[in-house]
Amino acid sequence: MEILIPKTLDEALALMAERGGELTPIAGGTDVLVSWHSREHESLKLLDLSRLGAELGSIRFSDEHLHLGALSTYWQAIDNAQVREEFPLLVAAAKEVGAIQIQTRGTWAGNIGNGSPAADGVPALLACDAVVVLSSKSETVEAPLHEFWTGYKQTVRQSDQLIVEIKVPRRDRDFQHWHKVGSRAAQAITKVGVAMAHDAEGWRIAANSVAPYVVRCRAVEKALDEGRKFGRPEDLEELLAADVAPIDDIRSTGEFRRKVLARIIYFGLAEPSIKPLADVGA
């Protein structure tokens, strides 16, 4: 195994331009190093991003966006008072990624780049209309998060590109809900998870562990945008058939996931897990 250790983003992008196809970027390591002792002898070539904290490690706000640097962790978001106030949905999701030992190391960008359908940081980002900023040696481009994956662990990231930032629009969101179902409350990989948000641009419903990658539930969003009310969860199940394709695997079954997904959305609409700001302390 080899490790390349760039000290600046420019150096990292030069390496990606030369040999990006053979490099695996590593930040917190909470995906790359899972069961490492069974894989450490593979001829992996890692691009260690750990020295780029000054350029990629911060969380900041601009007029329009929250900017999550590519090396920023869930813990940094949880620990940031302004993020807690403006993006409670992101913080609620961050608190359920693994446990604290994972939250201190796992990065928002790594969760996106790895492309796991069970990624817990991703539904909340999708529900908040996040945008992925990708840089190569020659240019920086943006991709809406909902267009980032093209299949199971397949993404639009080119071999010479690195994710450098996640941008999340600052909006008034009058509805936010996050609910994760796992085998236990902490340290469990999600069987079904849902993030929901509503703002002036409409409804956003995003679910993990129910498709080859984390998906938006477009048919449900459209129905809600049209003002449809759901009298029973079964009506949502019908609509969701077009949105998700859950499978049987070691953690759950497709049937369980379909039924639970419909019920999380149904009961979430009635009683969101995140209270609107006006209700807090009332």
Next chain:
Amino acid sequence: MGSNSDSKGEGGGGAPGGVSRRSFLQGMGLAVGVATVPLGLRESSAAPGAVSGIGPGPARLRLKINGAEKIVDVEPRLTLNDVLRDELDLTGTKLVCGRGACGACTVMVDGESVCSCMMLAVDARGKEITTVEGLAGSDGTLDPVQAAFIEFDGQQCGFCTPGMVVRARAFLNEHPEPTREDVQHGLSGNICRCGTYDGVIAAVLSAAGKEASKA
């Protein structure tokens, strides 16, 4: 594997005078390591301007562990957990699941709780690492968390205990006056197969109370 040296002269916890199973195995590892280490180890901190690349052979790493600088020559594939346990003999830090799911390998990195099984040793350069061996005072005075674990029987078989203790110390630094629910959530990344959670929670709450009354 390679050799390790200690710039402050403080050794690990080997059995003085005798040959323990561990020191015997390490001696064997050292002999193999010496034979395979190439001449002129590449320092991982290369000249400014150059991108340093290391591996697959050993590289020299300087790590700051429990306040002391340690120098190890190790293959870059090794995790922080490998280096702590196998190179530095700091075997208080355990390895159980190897995938960040149990917390037995918890150490503090710049004060934050981290699974040492999921952090490459290379990444630990320049950071303050605290293991369970670094919690007690130099005169042997136990950290209040350690004393409380003894008082409240916060362990049964004891294998998860070092990770629990390190996480509990970091947790109390973050939450000086926790509720029971705070403790349950804060230590939720540490799994105990014996199920001794009640003792652990009582110990952490007691340590918090004692620290608060002193402050």
